[in-house]
Amino acid sequence: MANPVYLALDLPQLDAAKTLCQKVKGHIGGVKLGLEFFCAHGHHGVHEIAHLGLPVFLDLKLHDIPNTVAGAMQAIHVLEPAIVTVHASGGRAMMEDAKAAAGENCKVVAVTVLTSLDDAALGRTGVSGTAHDQVMRLADLAEASGLDGIVCSGHEVKAVHDQWRKGFFVVPGLRPGGRATGDQKRVVTPRQARDDGASVLVIGRPISRAEDPLAAAREIEGTL
């Protein structure tokens, strides 16, 4: 089975991102390039990382009117991403148009409730009920919109997998110790997320900020 770990390259320096990626390449399955990376390095940066030979997950979290999101999806065809994110709260028409505009081999997945939100923080955005309830609602909407899957935390992935058997599930908010730290509130271990049905495990700082990133990546791989 392919390694499910995608390394989140949330680094401001392109050279540092390339060096890190080269170092741990044998122990990850792909690379996730997010807003920090894309805003700093754009298409050029994506090409530079793609040259290293791993699948690229472009985590742009698109969220706008359908026409604008479809235009953005078309503009990134040339980068041939394996996975792209949009926000499920953008609604059904936006997700349908995003999927229709995506490149041929590109999975489009919808971010549901960010792993940095707990129930209280979510409530303050005006959403009623728990993060779990909201993830389940948005997973239904994403499936009905024809998307490939969703992004959710390890707290919800088992329930989502039980109701959407063919879905593709991206799980961030992973910590080898399984405890919430810093900005991540809904956290599990990589192994638990995998056992509960995650297709992709997104891991950033536990590798990128480790004293020895190669040892950290190896250790996480060994737990899976």
Ligand SMILES: O=C(O)c1cc(=O)[nH]c(=O)n1[C@@H]1O[C@H](COP(=O)(O)O)[C@@H](O)[C@H]1O
């Ligand atoms: O879409 C994402 O990848 C994402 C969604 C989410 O709910 N939570 C979340 O942390 N992420 C991303 O996953 C990565 C997690 O990084 P670490 O917390 O450093 O492991 C970051 O690049 C986030 O942008």
